[in-house]
Amino acid sequence: MTAPTTAAVVVVILTVVEDDLMVLLIRRSAEPFADYWALPGGVLPEGESLDRAAARKLLDETGVSDVYLEQLYTFGELSGGKPAAKRQKGPADDRRPTTGSRSIVITYFALVQDEQVRLRDSDAWHPAWHNAYTLPALAFDNNQVVDYAIRRLRAKLEYTNVAYSLLPRTFTLSELQQVYEAILDRQMDKRNFRRRMLSLGIIKAAGGTRMEGAHRPAQLYTFTKREPMVV
Amino acid sequence: MTAPTTAAVVVVILTVVEDDLMVLLIRRSAEPFADYWALPGGVLPEGESLDRAAARKLLDETGVSDVYLEQLYTFGELSGGKPAAKRQKGPADDRRPTTGSRSIVITYFALVQDEQVRLRDSDAWHPAWHNAYTLPALAFDNNQVVDYAIRRLRAKLEYTNVAYSLLPRTFTLSELQQVYEAILDRQMDKRNFRRRMLSLGIIKAAGGTRMEGAHRPAQLYTFTKREPMVV
DNA sequence: ACAAAAGTGTTCTTTGTACACCCATGT
DNA sequence: ACATGGGTGTACAAAGAACACTTTTGT
Numbered sequence: 001m002t003a004p005t006t007a008a009v010v011v012v013i014l015t016v017v018e019d020d021l022m023v024l025l026i027r028r029s030a031e032p033f034a035d036y037w038a039l040p041g042g043v044l045p046e047g048e049s050l051d052r053a054a055a056r057k058l059l060d061e062t063g064v065s066d067v068y069l070e071q072l073y074t075f076g077e078l079s080g081g082k083p084a085a086k087r088q089k090g091p092a093d094d095r096r097p098t099t100g101s102r103s104i105v106i107t108y109f110a111l112v113q114d115e116q117v118r119l120r121d122s123d124a125w126h127p128a129w130h131n132a133y134t135l136p137a138l139a140f141d142n143n144q145v146v147d148y149a150i151r152r153l154r155a156k157l158e159y160t161n162v163a164y165s166l167l168p169r170t171f172t173l174s175e176l177q178q179v180y181e182a183i184l185d186r187q188m189d190k191r192n193f194r195r196r197m198l199s200l201g202i203i204k205a206a207g208g209t210r211m212e213g214a215h216r217p218a219q220l221y222t223f224t225k226r227e228p229m230v231v
Numbered sequence: 232m233t234a235p236t237t238a239a240v241v242v243v244i245l246t247v248v249e250d251d252l253m254v255l256l257i258r259r260s261a262e263p264f265a266d267y268w269a270l271p272g273g274v275l276p277e278g279e280s281l282d283r284a285a286a287r288k289l290l291d292e293t294g295v296s297d298v299y300l301e302q303l304y305t306f307g308e309l310s311g312g313k314p315a316a317k318r319q320k321g322p323a324d325d326r327r328p329t330t331g332s333r334s335i336v337i338t339y340f341a342l343v344q345d346e347q348v349r350l351r352d353s354d355a356w357h358p359a360w361h362n363a364y365t366l367p368a369l370a371f372d373n374n375q376v377v378d379y380a381i382r383r384l385r386a387k388l389e390y391t392n393v394a395y396s397l398l399p400r401t402f403t404l405s406e407l408q409q410v411y412e413a414i415l416d417r418q419m420d421k422r423n424f425r426r427r428m429l430s431l432g433i434i435k436a437a438g439g440t441r442m443e444g445a446h447r448p449a450q451l452y453t454f455t456k457r458e459p460m461v462v
Numbered sequence: 463a464c465a466a467a468a469g470t471g472t473t474c475t476t477t478g479t480a481c482a483c484c485c486a487t488g489t
Numbered sequence: 490a491c492a493t494g495g496g497t498g499t500a501c502a503a504a505g506a507a508c509a510c511t512t513t514t515g516t
Contacts, residue, residue, distance in 0.1 A: 007335055
């Protein structure tokens, strides 16, 4: 009765460093795709909900919790798994030698502040940040998964406050704009940006100010509410 | 190595009849939730991709293929499964007696023209259309799944041509507007509606006309392109 | 003095919304 | 003749995009 199915969870962990959107990748040591970079993930343990499994994976890799985390898409193709063969169509992804039994991969994406992250360097795989817009060929169809995460993030940036977990509780407008520019990969006008953020109710003035190096003190803002957060 | 996981696919099949958005439901005969209405679905067969399984399920239930079909969300909570206990939070869904081993449910939604549909009446479960806005309490968390499908559909209506598989290849503006009004559940202005559809490039004039009962001949339109379609 | 970042308003264009009348046909 | 549905344009409001100069502070 039970179809022989393996389920895995994969997380696209994103952050913004300076002007760049970065993705957390690990280095695979085992076949298939040995020595390829891949998204962190793992087999779904019995008795754990999908959301919790994703949150745990995120915690394992970065040490952070309580951040924006959202389910992306579920892949269930039957990808044989040879690196070289360019399989561009039909998104598929895996954690295990697939051949034969089905493998379902549920993907999530998360947004973290890079200062809060403690990457595990002791590991066999070497977790590291990579520029999301200049990725090498990744294991499985992970490139497509990252692209999908970025598309979704971009769409949500425009009308939600997903960005909240990319910044401290209070922040300056310039900091926020920098985050937006990194993700959307284009420059914006300061004045229009402020007006839009305020009129959409995404942020509000927090009251204080902060000194930013050799400059005028900058006003601080907060997000009005922290969006739907999984777990 | 392999977690004891059951995977199922569930499809929210929607259509518009007259002024109403309808969902296809079947009547459960087995526990859990015997005698409850539920979304059609079934265990995912080994060796079939998710998209194909969803398309096949749709074909089984309605006889149609080549329509808009999109993955919605994947539920993986561990719902025990007693009907009475109102479990409002934590979306979960199932096809099988869950208790113990995990069950993952991948949900899809599809849009069909009701004239093309041939419901299987011979079946033990009795597939039937139900008004999507006045549903009874369904099995599992199927109410939430339907709500989610409707939200997604509404969002996509505004900027894509998902509606294409709800209408014949050519149609009048009134027909299109009727579909939109049924789904969005509000009245719209004829003139603004036409302008928007045309300027967004969702439809274009098809050239011909059609006679609509006791009226002036109406101009025909087509969708400019048929959107991403699974399978 | 000058470099670096912060703050601020106006104009124009585009998009959306509200709104009313005439026409062709069938009964 | 009238009832039914099809077709059409304009005026106002709201949102988005373009655009330049002044202020504070540290070096």
